[in-house]
Amino acid sequence: MSTLKVFTDLQTSPELIDWLRESIAPHELLLPGKTGASVLADVPTDPLMQEADIVLGQPRVDAVLSSQNLKWLQVSTAGFTRYDTQDFRAAVKDRGIPVTNSSHVYDDACAEHVFAFMLANARQLPRGLKTRCANGAPEWLELRRDSRLLQGQSLLIVGYGAIAERLIELLAPFRMKITAMRRTRRGDEKVPIVTPDEVSAALGEADHVINILPDNAESLRWFNAERFAQMKQGAIFHNIGRGTTVNQEALAEALQSGRLGAAWLDVTDPEPLPDDHVLWTLENCYITPHTAGGQFDEARVLIRHFIENFARYQAGEKLVNQVM
Template sequence: MAKSIVCLQSLTNEQEEAIRKAAPGFTYVHSDAKQPDLDALAEAEIVIGWAKGISDCLLREGTPLRWVQAWSAGVEKLPLDRLEQRGIVLTNASGVHAEPISQVIFGFMLMFVRNLHTAIRNQDRHIWNSDGTETELTGKTAVIVGTGEIGGETAQIAKAFGMRTVGVRRIDDPLPGFDAMYTTSRLKEAVTRGDFVINTLPLTDETRYLFDASVFSAFKEGSYYINIGRGGTTDTEALIEALENGPLRGAGLDVFETEPLPEDHPLWDMKQVIITPHVAGLTDHYSDRLVDIFTENMKSYLVSGAPLSNVVDYRRQY
């Protein structure tokens, strides 16, 4: 029986041809994620993407599935325990998002320091006004919690703006682009240094509600919080309290505990908050970059039976 790759995402003809060329000996099959072809999935050795209702078909004993390429960097919505039990290799889309998300981060920061969020609201009401609090990024400190592809790209750009950079991750070994590094266990100490605290974390058992009331209380007075990681890493009620009663001056939020954000949620009406609907990672280059990751990994898969990059560690959940 021919080996097959089933893709649950819509790709261009050129992208599909790139996959076919990288995978000699494999049949390429496209399946609609909204109405997945379960018969095709049951015969797949490699699956690109994921869809509701396919777990039992894919993960029952005896299927040829060996590798799943997730379409996102975060994999918390996939059945990680079952994938691990079956010995399936899972790779994610880490690296695809670095450019667009870092640009959103700087969009938030520039809006805050130049009061552009206020100017837009004033424009809607035809008001010519400035409160005189405009400043700049030069000399400010960005505390970047999560120093992977997105965090690293953000740090490099921050240096070009003349900012100081502080990283927070599981180990405190130095990394290029960062002036200082803290372990996650020292998060409360790290955030005291930040004019901006930027959360790029995935959602795992360790990061869920990591930003709680005790952490927000340690923030520098007048600082800003930016979350483009996962909403579940943040205690929303504690965030609102920090925005209303200090120390936060504002927040740029792309992700939320509940999505879509309910229409009656208090965050909508907070003038010091900028909200985007979980689109920081979206870009017209997304599929091209994901296909590049997959085809590069296909080279090692054909030689050794396993991809080498973007492999998810099931213990860490990323």
């Protein structure tokens, strides 16, 4: 195999870039002149990308489509909305370019983040952390009474993939009653599956509903007023997928009416929400700023994921996290 040119727009330390360079040698690493501010921002195309055989990062769609030598694209996030169009899929299929994402890098962190949401809610942490009261005071009795055990509660996961599978493993000792929604039942899932046609009943039975839907035409505002109305009174809604999959006005109404007990959101639409958005004003709405996938040494894990896939690529093996 001749020398491959690997282009990355990853923002990280010189040490990690050196590690990447050494790990792929004798193949060549190309770096852009100027990096973007975020892995999620739409960075301008670097001319060097056009020469690359392999790209790791977040290239512009037009840059991918106009590239001359591209043989493989690894997206450095779990989400890949910008590439998920019929045109793009047709183009990469036509040119035989596999597209992989980095979902493995984020599975553990996302699963732990939503687990933290569920436990913080069960144990009433935000309220407890701002309550100063004596043992026996009325607010103390109320806080203790509102605290719950997560063990034995029921959970519906909407969007069954690697994050859901990891979460199910982590939750095992809690003996929760877990169901998941998936477009098509494959038969190898770790929990009972409902399809979208069958989801109403499942929505009505869950103490916790976790949204991990990806962002696409089908999922747009999937959680709407009708779906919230189908949920169990007092259910807790979590979103670690994408903000676009939720009708936020309907969510706010469900939180205000008491239909939902609380919402824990790591994603919104847009991010961040405008300062005057109603969701900021609701006491039972908890928002973290899209940090569910974050982890100490995230860049190292991301690069290791690429290096491992690069070895598979060179060996002609099946790539991990191939999405197109």
